[in-house]
Amino acid sequence: MVGWLMAGNAIQFTVPRMSTLSIVVIGGGAAGYFAAIAAARADRSARVMILAGTGHPLAKMRISGGGRCNTTHACFEPRELVKRYPRGAKELIGPLHRFGPRETVAWFRERGVELKTEADGRMFPGTDDSRTIIECLQRTAAELAVAVWTRTAVKLVEREEAGGFRLTLGDGGVERFDRLVVATGGNRGSGGHAIAEAMGHTIEVPVPSLFTFQINDARLKGLEGLAVPEAEARVVGTKLRQRGPVLITHWGLSGPAILRLSAWGARELAERAYDFTVRVAWRGEANEEKVRAVLASGRQSLGRKQLSNANPAGLPGRLWERLVLAAGVDATTGWNAVPKAGLNALVRAVATSAFKVTGKSTNKEEFVTCGGVRLREVDCKTMQSRKCAGLYFAGEVLDIDGVTGGFNFQSAWTTGWIAGGAAAGGGEVSQNVK
Numbered sequence: 553m554v555g556w557l558m559a560g561n562a563i564q565f566t567v568p569r570m571s572t573l574s575i576v577v578i579g580g581g582a583a584g585y586f587a588a589i590a591a592a593r594a595d596r597s598a599r600v601m602i603l604a605g606t607g608h609p610l611a612k613m614r615i616s617g618g619g620r621c622n623t624t625h626a627c628f629e630p631r632e633l634v635k636r637y638p639r640g641a642k643e644l645i646g647p648l649h650r651f652g653p654r655e656t657v658a659w660f661r662e663r664g665v666e667l668k669t670e671a672d673g674r675m676f677p678g679t680d681d682s683r684t685i686i687e688c689l690q691r692t693a694a695e696l697a698v699a700v701w702t703r704t705a706v707k708l709v710e711r712e713e714a715g716g717f718r719l720t721l722g723d724g725g726v727e728r729f730d731r732l733v734v735a736t737g738g739n740r741g742s743g744g745h746a747i748a749e750a751m752g753h754t755i756e757v758p759v760p761s762l763f764t765f766q767i768n769d770a771r772l773k774g775l776e777g778l779a780v781p782e783a784e785a786r787v788v789g790t791k792l793r794q795r796g797p798v799l800i801t802h803w804g805l806s807g808p809a810i811l812r813l814s815a816w817g818a819r820e821l822a823e824r825a826y827d828f829t830v831r832v833a834w835r836g837e838a839n840e841e842k843v844r845a846v847l848a849s850g851r852q853s854l855g856r857k858q859l860s861n862a863n864p865a866g867l868p869g870r871l872w873e874r875l876v877l878a879a880g881v882d883a884t885t886g887w888n889a890v891p892k893a894g895l896n897a898l899v900r901a902v903a904t905s906a907f908k909v910t911g912k913s914t915n916k917e918e919f920v921t922c923g924g925v926r927l928r929e930v931d932c933k934t935m936q937s938r939k940c941a942g943l944y945f946a947g948e949v950l951d952i953d954g955v956t957g958g959f960n961f962q963s964a965w966t967t968g969w970i971a972g973g974a975a976a977g978g979g980e981v982s983q984n985v986k
Contacts, residue, residue: 572597573595573597573598573599573730573731573976574598574599574600574601574716574728574729574730574731575588575591575598575599575600575601575729575730575731575732575733575972575975575976576600576601576602576603576717576719576727576729576731576732576733577591577600577601577602577603577733577735577972578603578706578732578733578734578735578736578743578744578747579602579603579604579605579733579734579735579736579737579742579744579946579947579949580602580603580604580605580606580609580610580700580702581609581610581612581613581735581736581737581947581964582610582612582613582689582947582961582964582965582968583735583737583946583947583948583949583964583965583967583968583971584602584604584609584733584735584736584946584947584968585602585609585610585689585690585693585968586689586946586964586965586968586969586972587733587735587944587946587967587968587969587971587972587975588600588601588602588693588698588733588972589689589692589693589696589698589972590968590969590970590971590972590973590976591731591733591972591973591975591976592693592696592697592698592972592976593696593973593976594972594973594976594977595976595977596696598976599699600696600697600698600699600976601698601699601700601701601727601729602693602698602699602700602701603701603704603706603719603721604700604701604702604703604704605703605704605705605706605736605742605743606702606703607702607703608702609690609700609702610686610689610690612737613682613685613686613961614682614683614686615682616682616961617674617676617682619681619682620676620677620680620681620682621676621677621681621682621684621685621686621961622674622675622676622956622957622958622961623656623660623667623675623676623677623685623958623961624653624656624657624667624675624958624961624962624965625653625673625674625675625957625958625959625962626653626669626673626674626675627653627673628652628653628654630644630645630648630649630652631645633648633652633653633959633962634648636954636955636957636959637952637953637954637955637959637963638761638815638816638818638922638953638954638955639922639951639952639953640927640950640951640952640953640963643927643930643932643952644932644952644963644966646932646933647932647933647935647966647967647970648962648966650966650970651965651966651969651970652962652966653675653962655969656962656965657675659965660677660685660688663688663691663692664688665677665678665684665685665688666678672957673957673958674957674958675958704721704722705721705722705743706719706720706721706722706743706747707720707721707722708720709732709747709750709751711751711940712728715730715941715942716728716729716730716731716942717729717730717731717732717942717943719732730942731942731943731944731975731976732942732943732944732975733944733945733946733971733972733975734747734748734943734944734945734946734949735945735946735947735949735968735971736947736949737947737948737949738758738920738921738922738923738924738947738948738949738953739758739921742949744945744949745758745924745925745949748925748937748945748949751937751939751940751943752939752940753925753926753929753937753939754925754926754929755923755924755925755926756922756923756924756925756926756951757923758921758922758923758924759818759819759822759921759922759923760814760818760822760912760914760920760921760922761814761815761818761920761921761922761953762811762814762815762920762953762955762956763811763814763912763913763914764801764803764804764805764806764810764811764814764912764913764914765803765804765805765806765810765814765830765907765909765912765913766803766804766826766909766910766911766912766913767803767804767805767830767907767908767909767910768804768908768910769804769907769908771874771875771877771878771905771907772800772804772805772874772907774870775800775870775871775874776800776801776802777799777800777801778799778800778868778870778871779797779798779799779800779807779868780797780798780799780807780834780867780868780871781797782795782796782797782835782836783795783796783797783798783809783832783833783834783835783836784809784832784833784836784837784838785798785805785809785810785813785830785831785832785833786813786830786831786838787813787817787820787821787828787829787830788828788829788830788831788906789828789829790817790820790828792813792816792817792820793813794809794810794812794813794816795809795836796808796809796812797809798810798832798834800871803913804907804909804913805830805832805907808956808957811955811956812955812956813830814912815920815922815953815954815955815956816955818921818922818953819922819923821912826909826910826911826912827909827910828909829906829907829908829909830906830907830909831904831905831906831907832904832905832907833902833903833904833905834865834867834871834875834902834903834905835865835866835867835902835903837903838903838904839903840899840900840903840904843865843899843902843903844895844896844899846864846865847864847865847895847898847899847902848895849864850862850864850865850887851887851888851890851895854887854888855886855887855888856886856887856888856889857886857887858883858884858885858886858887859876859881859882859883859884859885859886859887859890860873860876860883860884862887865902867902875898875901875902875905876898876901878901878905879894879897879898879900879901880894880897881894881897881898920948920953920960921948921953922951922953923951924948924949924950924951924952925945925949925950925951926951927950927951927952930945930950932970933970933974934970934971934974935967935970935971935974936971936974936975942975944971944972944974944975945967945971946964946967946968946970946971946972947963947964947967947968948960948963948964950967952967
């Protein structure tokens with residue numbers, strides 16, 4: 553049996569292990585933990601260590617999904633699943649065949665964690681508590697004798713001539729390892745990109761993805777929390793367009809349609825400095841003639857009923873009242889008395905409401921980036937660098953990102969499992985998820 557000892561900020565095992573292989577994972581997030589677990593499982597005699605820069609590994613996971621942890625998504629066909637990745641779709645097809653959502657569900661079930669599926673396909677732990685996933689990862693790492701060093705900065709990584717890596721830590725200490733897995737996340741300050749560049753890699757400049765639109769518009773004031781289940785949003789002057797639920801917030805617009813728009817347009821919107829116009833078709837139909845037909849039919853059937861009380865567009869009442877006001881039509885007007893100009897204004901308000909976007913806000917304290925290590929410089933069969941033997945990558949440090957719905961965690965599990973297993977085995981990993 554392996555014993556454990558806390559020594560300062562380091563978790564160390566008390567039984568020495570005979571091994572010819574040492575593996576270090578830089579990064580204490582989902583991808584880092586999964587890579588370390590996969591490595592320790594693939595070679596039970598290897599020395600496996602996680603170096604986490606903060607004192608709270610897996611902290612991002614704790615707040616994800618509103619504290620529930622959207623662990624994966626119930627889409628089990630890789631070619632369908634990759635349609636949810638604005639970047640990395642082609643490269644993920646092979647890896648997802650080997651470790652996708654089906655394998656993720658099985659892996660957690662093996663360890664006593666059942667995942668449940670919601671109506672939209674998102675999968676959460678049955679407890680609705682992210683701590684369930686965190687504790688499962690920490691417990692499994694401990695059982696496999698993975699050492700976890702927290703608050704451990706890595707100042708320098710050097711490739712040694714004889715192979716392996718020399719790491720200079722923040723306290724001046726030096727550690728040597730045979731294999732290195734970089735799983736530091738996609739933030740500019742994570743350090744992983746600097747390590748990759750030092751090893752000859754190209755970094756696609758990271759920019760935010762999955763963000764809400766900041767809008768200061770009187771039409772939205774007082775409607776915070778109101779959701780429209782099937783709208784269409786498009787960015788004027790681009791081909792960016794998404795359909796789905798739109799949520800009005802204190803900051804402007806959010807919801808799945810807006811978040812997907814931000815993901816697919818991450819780089820283009822960054823180039824515009826988040827200064828652009830978004831048009832919203834509140835009925836999900838941007839064709840003005842079709843909307844006109846709906847409202848004209850209402851004008852005929854509703855007779856003297858006032859606009860404020862009769863809503864043929866089928867929109868939430870408070871939003872409809874605001875659109876009538878924005879169209880400049882007296883809300884007390886009877887439908888049979890609405891002039892042609894007023895009807896045209898209502899059509900435009902329902903079908904093509906334009907809002908000036910002046911910035912972005914992080915979605916629910918979560919932070920996802922596009923950008924990272926250029927994928928053609930990585931062998932996605934093993935997640936090993938094509939520039940430096942023995943160097944592997946996992947998670948958001950790569951130029952891979954998904955839309956909201958559990959897809960970013962799934963890419964962390966997939967790339968972490970493959971990188972860790974390959975680092976320990978030196979080749980492609982098997983599909984055996986136990």
